[in-house]
Amino acid sequence: MADVPEKSEVTKMEEAILAFWERERIFEKSLAKKSPKGEFIFYEGPPTANGKPGIHHLEARAFKDAILRYKTMRGYRVRRRAGWDTHGLPVELQVEKELGFSGKKDIEKYGIAAFNKKCRESVFTYIDLWAKFTKRIGFWVDETKAYFTFDSAYMEVLWHLFAKTAKDGRLYKDYKVVPWCPRCGTVLSSHELAQGYQDVKDLTITAKFELVDEPGTYLLAWTTTSWTLPGNIALAVGKDIEYGKYEKNGERMIIADSRKDVLGEGWNHVMNMPAESLIGKVYRPIYDYSHALATESERKKFKKAFRVYTADFVTTEEGTGIVHTAVMYGPEDFEFGNKIGLPKVHLVSPEGKFIGSTGFLAGKSVVEEETAVEILKDLQTRNLLFKKESYTHTYPFCWRCKTRLIYYARDSWYIRMSDLHDKLVAENKKIHWEPSYIRDGRMGEWLENAKEWAISRERYWGTPLPVWQSADSSEQMIVDSIDELKKHTKKSGNTYVVMRHGEAENNVKDILDPTDEQRYSLTKQGKEQVRHAAESLKTRGVTHIYMSPFARTQETAHIIASVIGISNDCIRSDNRLREFRNGETHKETYRRFAEFLYEIDRTHTQDTILIITHGLGINMCAEIVDGEPTLNFAQPVQLDFVPLPHNEDYELDLHRPYIDDVVLVSPNGTELRRVPEVMDVWFDSGAMPFAQAANERGDQSLETFLKKVEYPSDFICEAIDQTRGWFYTLLAVGTLAGRGAPYKNAISLGHLLDAGGQKMS
Secondary structure, three states: OOOOOOOOHHHHHHHHHHHHHHHHOHHHHHHHOOOOOOEOOEOOOOOEOOOOOOHHHHHHHHHHHHHHHHHHHOOOEOOOEEEEEOOOHHHHHHHHHHHOOOOHHHHHHHOHHHHHHHHHHHOOOOHHHHHHHHHHOOOOOEEEEEEEOOOHHHHHHHHHHHHHHHHOOOEEEEEEEEEEEOOOOEEOOHHHHOOOEEEEEEEEEEEEEEEOOOOOEEEEEEEOOHHHHHHOOEEEEOOOOEEEEEEEOOEEEEEEHHHHHHHOOOOEEEEEEEHHHHOOOEEOOOOOHHHHHOOHHHHHHHHHOOEEEEOOOOOOOOOOOEEEEOHHHOHHHHHHHHHHOOOOOOOEOOOOEEOOOOHHHOOOEOOOHHHHHHHHHHHHHOOOEEEEEEEEEEEEEOOOOOOEOEEEEEEEEEEOOHHHHHHHHHHHHOOEEEOOHHHHHHHHHHHHOOOOEEOEEOOOOOOEOOEEEOOOOOOEEEOOOHHHHHHHEOOOOOEEEEEEOOOEHHHHOOOOOOOOOOOOOEOHHHHHHHHHHHHHHOOOOOOEEEEOOOHHHHHHHHHHHHHHOOOHHHEEEOHHHOOOOOOOOHHHHHHHHHHHHHHHHHHOOOOEEEEEEOHHHHHHHHHHOOOOOOOOOOOOEEEOOOOOOEOOOOOEOOOOOOHHHOEEEOOOOOEEEEOOOEEOHHHHHHOHHHHOOHHHOOOOOHHHHHHOOOOOEOEEEEEHHHHOOHHHHHHHHHHHOOOOOOEOEEEEEOOOEOOOOOEOO
């Protein structure tokens, strides 16, 4: 075994200082000391919890710590709440890898509940390593008050902010072409898209489209995404571009005159063809799959298909000056198709594969080079290929799974941001940036082109969109809190009354009796207490009595039944209502009482149910409904029970699939069900100024709580790529919330590079 090298004197000194800080609780004392200059507010950018700390984290934390220590020494109190980004694709993909999954179908077969449980567990994989890393580098951060974005309290604040955005008229659903990851099966937002570009070399195709009225004459169109050619619906020309017809060996090609070099040698100019002369020309489709797969309503639109139109997006910088248009696979193509009324037909599945009935292409992945080669060969065989080339350009990839994205027509939810352009730019002007050129440079340029926020993700482990709709989508409700969820949840119509048994012999003798071995009876006073309670219950309309199997609760139940006229058939004993058992944890006790309540709520409707239990049961029932316990003997108390989304331990859990089971009822009496999407994970981190202290809200209303949050931050610091990430979403959410710039000072750090020049993050 190799000898462990001797620690350097510097290392020994560092470790001694760290030990002193820990032993003397120096960080805690820095928070407790007098702070004559008040608070210096700092937001810690939450790292993804299931990843290991790296050298880039050391860089950022060194800058943060230097500023925060300085401000502490200058007389400020600097709270530094730790936080963890726990949702989204980074976590899901890691769990998929561990389980050997290849996509969404595997997840749904496995079960969303089980998958999300794995995601939650994975968050804690490296917590100890992070703690060790944080301690060793001397970074002071308050981990005792750390926030986790998966907490229901945190998610409730997100719901509230989302609902405000919806009430402001900014939320809408639209069907349009979006950047789509076929591996992850979800849309990406513009700020996510900006983080995944790579230089790629593609096989480009210049295809020949034969005119119907001039056999042997072809329009030439060039594309870098040959997989979209089977979806071609129209061709577009530029109205101010001059075109020409060129001939060689009996074939005639139409191309922009300024792009005639594409033709190569030996082509003779036959005639000028102004754009106006091309408009309306009909050409033979190079593939006929679209018409065969179209719905009846879309099939009617084909009279406008396979024609030449003018479009503003046509240029002569590249290609032929004629643009191939696949309505379903390009943002400009889609808008163009909507304007003209072209048919919309998908030939590609959300998994990025050609669907059935697409001939030799069926089942092939559109992002694989082999597919482009197959299309090329097919066109070549049919004399519809004019030219092929290798072309290097920048193309977007999924920022997490690194799969090549496709542009794909899909329903998605959006937050309208474009009309906030001036506000975003103005708020950014208020921020002091280091380096200063970031303000009007990388950050400012991004804001100048702010796009609508594609807020929904067709995934599993994330904050569910709080949107419920009727079956026909005519009614919609945006839930802004758990209280509103309770208010509108479809209810059984049951009324619950819970009561402790009357005074028993063991109570008088101050004997704990968790087993009922002695079968203690009610005392004389206890029986009187029960009769008195029974009189008060006569007007309640009790239909069923559930009791603990203990002697004292059974005696209580039968006295009440005889007074109010309930038959024995309506009295049921349930072991879950018993006293505590030796060795039983609070969690286990809570679970059995909650299981009982949720079960009877499913099996009864419009009943009044009396529950007779023990002091323990009274406490548990109160805890389940977030109420106050009444431990008096034989005192009936109404239990305001509403079933809420919960995990297997009956703890409140707003995640899928539990939230998906919640049915709401609109003011019109219509049943509403939740849409399946979850939020963009960047909304989670962008909302942290408002949600980080959510677990400390107590009884405050959300409105009161949000008015008191620490806002804005005096200082934040992260790497430069966060101008497209956290820096931006903080500003976006703050602006949507009506609170303006969320930070006063921002340090944007460069990237540490490895030996190959790649960033180490």
